[in-house]
Each structure stands twice: as C-alpha cells, then as structure tokens.
Amino acid sequence: MASSIVSDLGIGSGLNITNIVKVLVESDTAAKTAQLARQSSYNTAYISGVGALRSALTAFTTAMGKLNDKAAPSFNAFAATSASDSVVKATAGNTAVAGSYAIEVKNLATSSKVASQAFSGGASESIPPGDLIIEQGGKTYKVTVGDDATLQTVRDQINKELGTSGFSANIITGEDGARLVLGSATTGAGSDISVSGITKLEIDGTKSMKTEGAGYITEAAKDAVVLIDGLEVKSASNTIQDAVSGISLELNGASVAGVATKVTVAANNDGLKTSVQAFVDAYNTLQKAVTALTKTSTDEDGNLVLGSLTNDPTTRSLLSDVRGVMSEMGGGDRLTTLSQLGINTQKDGTLEFNSTKFTSAMNDKKLGNEVQALFTGTNGIFERMNKAIEPYNATDGSLATRKANLDKVAKSLADQQAALDRRTESLTEALTKKYVALDTALGKMKAQADQITSIFEALNAQAKKS
Incomplete structure (x- = not known):
C-alpha cells in the first residue's frame, strides 16, 4: 500500500x-x-x-x-373427569353424552409371562441347535438357534429378533437353577405364550410352572373385567374404547371390592x-x-x-x-365459519376473538361438538x-x-x-x-537548479571582488 x-x-x-x-x-x-x-x-x-x-x-x-x-x-x-385416576382415567370425545358413570375395575387385563424348566448350569447352559417356535394368539414366530448356543445367547437372540413384536426375554436364577423367562406386551385372555421346537426350552403357557416345571409364572393371561353402572364389560386391553359412547377408559388399577369410581362427563x-x-x-x-x-x-x-x-x-x-x-x-x-365462534379479521389482518359471542355459540346454539x-x-x-x-x-x-x-x-x-x-x-x-x-525526478531537478544557482552566486561574488 x-x-x-x-x-x-x-x-x-x-x-x-x-x-x-x-x-x-x-x-x-x-x-x-x-x-x-x-x-x-x-x-x-x-x-x-x-x-x-x-x-x-x-x-x-x-x-x-x-x-x-x-x-x-x-x-x-366434552371433558371427562374421574374421581380416581389411579383406578380409571377417562377421556371424552365429540360423540360423548353429558352424564356420570360408576366404574368398578374387577381386574386389569394381564399379559403372558412364562418360564422354561430350570437349568443347573446357569446362563451358560448349552442349548442344542434347532428352530425355536414361539406361538401367541394364533401367530407363530421362529428363532433359529445355531451351534454352540447357550441359554444366554438364546435370550439375546429372542430380544434382538422379536423385540419389535412385543416380546422380551431374560434369565432368572433361583435356588433350583436358571430359567429362560419370556414376556409379552400383548394382554388379554388367549394371549398365552407357548414355546416348542427345542425340547429343553418347551413351554406350555396355559399351564402352571409350579406343577409342570415350565409354564406361566403367576397366572395365565386374562381380560380386564369392568362393571359400568353394574353392567359387566370385558376387554383384552386396559384401554376400553366406546363401551360408553364417546368415552375412552384407561384402566390403571383394580378397585376396592364393591367400591365404584365416579366418572363425570360435561361440556x-x-x-x-x-x-x-x-x-x-x-x-x-x-x-x-x-x-x-x-x-x-x-x-x-x-x-x-x-x-x-x-x-x-x-x-x-x-x-x-x-x-x-x-x-x-x-x-x-x-x-x-370462524365468525360464528366470535372470530373476526381486523383492519390490520389480525384476528379478534369475542368471548361473549363464543359463549353464546356454545351455550345457546350448542355448536360445541362441531x-x-x-x-x-x-x-x-x-x-x-x-x-x-x-x-x-x-x-x-x-x-x-x-x-x-x-x-x-x-x-x-x-x-x-x-x-x-x-x-x-x-x-x-x-x-x-x-x-x-x-x-x-522533481527532487533531482531541484537539486540541479540549486547547484546551478550556487554556481551563479559564486561567480557573482567573485566578480564583485574583482
């Protein structure tokens, strides 16, 4: 520069x-x-x-x-409220009807949980190769067990291949040895898990483990049983849709025997x-x-x-x-139109919401369900x-x-x-x-001019002396 x-x-x-x-x-x-x-x-x-x-x-x-x-x-x-969400939670939709209902949950829907026979060798017990067939609710799933398999590798393979189908497997070790335990996210009667194909892992999910050596752990899978205003309703799921028109019931726990929970539906x-x-x-x-x-x-x-x-x-x-x-x-x-609900466009393009007109649309014209x-x-x-x-x-x-x-x-x-x-x-x-x-260049010219000037000045000085 x-x-x-x-x-x-x-x-x-x-x-x-x-x-x-x-x-x-x-x-x-x-x-x-x-x-x-x-x-x-x-x-x-x-x-x-x-x-x-x-x-x-x-x-x-x-x-x-x-x-x-x-x-x-x-x-x-409509909105639904429950006197006890820990027993039943209610959600109302547009087709609901205002009113109140007595809900008694006799029991929740449960899923199948089964265990194999006990293996004294623990999780490292050798399992012979073959096709492990798991059945539930009319559906069949196959897990191919390879050579050198153990109880633990079979567990891991089931979780990897059938996890997305709602199955989970684990190993529980008790005094009598290790057992392969299978559970499912599917609930309801008839959803019991059965296992066949490899003799050492065969399980009949409709029979008790305590008497058969392999089977369900506590009880077979069962439906939820609910009394709604005294009328019995059964459900394979703990979420019951439209047993009461327009209302979804989410069952969270069993009622105290003979004690109903009040569910209220209102605008x-x-x-x-x-x-x-x-x-x-x-x-x-x-x-x-x-x-x-x-x-x-x-x-x-x-x-x-x-x-x-x-x-x-x-x-x-x-x-x-x-x-x-x-x-x-x-x-x-x-x-x-939105104007029927008290919503109108103002000069600046924004919306104005008239709550008085909205209340009239809900209470007088009964437009809520639309x-x-x-x-x-x-x-x-x-x-x-x-x-x-x-x-x-x-x-x-x-x-x-x-x-x-x-x-x-x-x-x-x-x-x-x-x-x-x-x-x-x-x-x-x-x-x-x-x-x-x-x-x-100007500097050089100036120097030359100064030099010439000096020469003439010297000549003039010498001429004056003579």
Missing part, C-alpha cells in the same frame, strides 16, 4: 502523495463500491427477511400441530375456548411477523424506510393464500392451512429456493467486492509508484 512506500509529503515536490493517490483511486472505484454496498445491503435484508418469515411459518405450523395432536385432542366438545366449553384462543394467538403472531417484514415507515429525517420484504411478490402471495383459508366455508352442518371438525377435521382449517403454507415453507418450497438464490447472489457480490479490493490495492500501488518516481 502507499503508506508503506512513501511518506505523505513528497521529498522533492512537497505534494501530499498519499492524499492524491487516494482521491484518484476513489474516483475510479467509487461508483462500483457504492453499487456493491447498495446491492449487498438489499440482499442481506432479503436473506434476513426470508429467514424470519420461514421461522414465523414454522412456529405457526408447530402451534397448529400441537392443537391437532391426536393423542391429546384440543377441540373435544368442555372452557377447554374449547382455551384451544380457540391458542389458535387465534398463533395466527396473530404470524400476522404481526409478516406485517413487520412488509411495512413501510419513515425515519427521523422523514425518509421512507422499507421493510425487508416490502413489495415482495412471494410474501404477498403467501399472505393472500393464508387469509383465503380464514374466509373459506367449512363443511360442517351448522358451524361453517368445533373439532371445523379446525381438525377432513378439509378443516388446519388441513387447508397446512396445504396453503407447504408450497412456501417446505424444504424444497419457494422460500427455500429464494434463500438459495439469494445466497448465490451474496457469494457473487462477495466475489465482486474481493475483485474490487484487489483492483483498489493494485491501482493504489501503481499510482503511488508513479508519483514517487515523479517526486524523485
């Missing part, structure tokens, strides 16, 4: 070489420098805006996903209101984020300031599609909203494509800036060398 070649002021000329070179270089590169700075600023703002928009869309779809969780429905018209207006408010809040958060990215304002000097995505056609299209979903008619019998279908049903708001957003926010959607293109532009601008920096450095060095050479 110039500062490393020569001091600011030329020795021979007294000119400020550094300043002269700087002015000349800037006059050559100023237009390109300004252009790159302007383009980089715009491009960076676009990248930031697209990233913020994608984050807002992801947050919105995540919020809808939580409200649309099938395992924990958020728009049930879930407060829960529905909370869920609807959560949707409104999530939508408004998205709307405010888009507004912030697209709005125009003025700075303190009165200059117009544009948002990072102001006038962006992709964002306008997205906003139009999202708002279109909000104005579409649903497919319900009586509840077809709210779920409006939001989470087939072609409901959530499904249509996800379809509207997907083309934009998918990993290969238009916003991802836009981001990739903007990144390419950013790299191109960076490359151009690097090239300009190299040109600036090269031009600065070249001009500095020229001006240094000029200064050197």
Whole structure:
C-alpha cells in the first residue's frame, strides 16, 4: 500500500502523495463500491427477511400441530373427569353424552409371562441347535438357534429378533437353577405364550410352572373385567374404547371390592375456548411477523424506510393464500365459519376473538361438538392451512429456493467486492509508484537548479571582488 512506500509529503515536490493517490483511486472505484454496498445491503435484508418469515411459518405450523395432536385432542366438545385416576382415567370425545358413570375395575387385563424348566448350569447352559417356535394368539414366530448356543445367547437372540413384536426375554436364577423367562406386551385372555421346537426350552403357557416345571409364572393371561353402572364389560386391553359412547377408559388399577369410581362427563366449553384462543394467538403472531417484514415507515429525517420484504411478490402471495383459508366455508352442518365462534379479521389482518359471542355459540346454539371438525377435521382449517403454507415453507418450497438464490447472489457480490479490493490495492500501488518516481525526478531537478544557482552566486561574488 502507499503508506508503506512513501511518506505523505513528497521529498522533492512537497505534494501530499498519499492524499492524491487516494482521491484518484476513489474516483475510479467509487461508483462500483457504492453499487456493491447498495446491492449487498438489499440482499442481506432479503436473506434476513426470508429467514424470519420461514421461522414465523414454522412456529405457526408447530402451534397448529400441537392443537391437532391426536393423542391429546384440543377441540373435544366434552371433558371427562374421574374421581380416581389411579383406578380409571377417562377421556371424552365429540360423540360423548353429558352424564356420570360408576366404574368398578374387577381386574386389569394381564399379559403372558412364562418360564422354561430350570437349568443347573446357569446362563451358560448349552442349548442344542434347532428352530425355536414361539406361538401367541394364533401367530407363530421362529428363532433359529445355531451351534454352540447357550441359554444366554438364546435370550439375546429372542430380544434382538422379536423385540419389535412385543416380546422380551431374560434369565432368572433361583435356588433350583436358571430359567429362560419370556414376556409379552400383548394382554388379554388367549394371549398365552407357548414355546416348542427345542425340547429343553418347551413351554406350555396355559399351564402352571409350579406343577409342570415350565409354564406361566403367576397366572395365565386374562381380560380386564369392568362393571359400568353394574353392567359387566370385558376387554383384552386396559384401554376400553366406546363401551360408553364417546368415552375412552384407561384402566390403571383394580378397585376396592364393591367400591365404584365416579366418572363425570360435561361440556368442555372452557377447554374449547382455551384451544380457540391458542389458535387465534398463533395466527396473530404470524400476522404481526409478516406485517413487520412488509411495512413501510419513515425515519427521523422523514425518509421512507422499507421493510425487508416490502413489495415482495412471494410474501404477498403467501399472505393472500393464508387469509383465503380464514374466509373459506367449512363443511360442517351448522358451524361453517370462524365468525360464528366470535372470530373476526381486523383492519390490520389480525384476528379478534369475542368471548361473549363464543359463549353464546356454545351455550345457546350448542355448536360445541362441531368445533373439532371445523379446525381438525377432513378439509378443516388446519388441513387447508397446512396445504396453503407447504408450497412456501417446505424444504424444497419457494422460500427455500429464494434463500438459495439469494445466497448465490451474496457469494457473487462477495466475489465482486474481493475483485474490487484487489483492483483498489493494485491501482493504489501503481499510482503511488508513479508519483514517487515523479517526486524523485522533481527532487533531482531541484537539486540541479540549486547547484546551478550556487554556481551563479559564486561567480557573482567573485566578480564583485574583482
């Protein structure tokens, strides 16, 4: 650079070489420098805006996903409460009926747990090769036991090959030796495990280990038995669906003999209101984020300031599609629009939730059992909203494509800036060398002039003496 070649002021000329070179270089590169700075600023703002928009869309779809969780429905018209969740937990759906029920759990559904004969050699007991056949509920599973197998390797092989089918195996060692113990996640009568194919490991799961040497450990698998308002219900599972219309019962423990647990079903207006408010809040958060990215304002000097995505056609299209979903008619019998629930669009695009109108829709018009279908049903708001957003926010959607293109532009601008920096450095060095050479030449000329002047002065002095 110039500062490393020569001091600011030329020795021979007294000119400020550094300043002269700087002015000349800037006059050559100023237009390109300004252009790159302007383009980089715009491009960076676009990248930031697209990233913020994608984050807002992801947050919105995540919020809808939580409200649309099938395992924990958020728009049930009814709610069920149990006097003792440790005995029975109840969940009500839209087809439930308000009322109360007496639930007595006589016994839970159990799974089969069986043990082989005892092996005095422990876990390292040798097991002959062959096909081990495990049967349960009419299904057959085969485990091929190879040479040099032991009780322990058979256990490990069963867990590896049948673990995904709900089986688990272990070895329990007691006073009489080690036993291969098999269990299953499947419950209910008739799900007893039987093992055949290798004589030393044969088990009849319908017989007791205590009398047969191999068999079930405590008891055979059995169904759950429940009294609902005095009526007996049997179930192979500890989750009973629709024994009471619209209600799921999760059995957690046996009742004290003769003591029923009260399950109450009532309208879930407060829960529905909370869920609807959560949707409104999530939508408004998205709307405010888009507004912030697209709005125009003025700075303190009165200059117009544009948002990072102001006038962006992709964002306008997205906003139009999202708002279109909000104005579409649903497919319900009586509840077809959000306005019926007190939800209306305001001037700024956000939603207003009128709780008084919502309460009227629940209590007076009895629309509670249609709210779920409006939001989470087939072609409901959530499904249509996800379809509207997907083309934009998918990993290969238009916003991802836009981001990739903007990144390419950013790299191109960076490359151009690097090239300009190299040109600036090269031009600065070249001009500095020229001006240094000029200064050197001027210095020599000045020295020569000074020498000539000295000669004439000496001649004049000598002439005066003579």
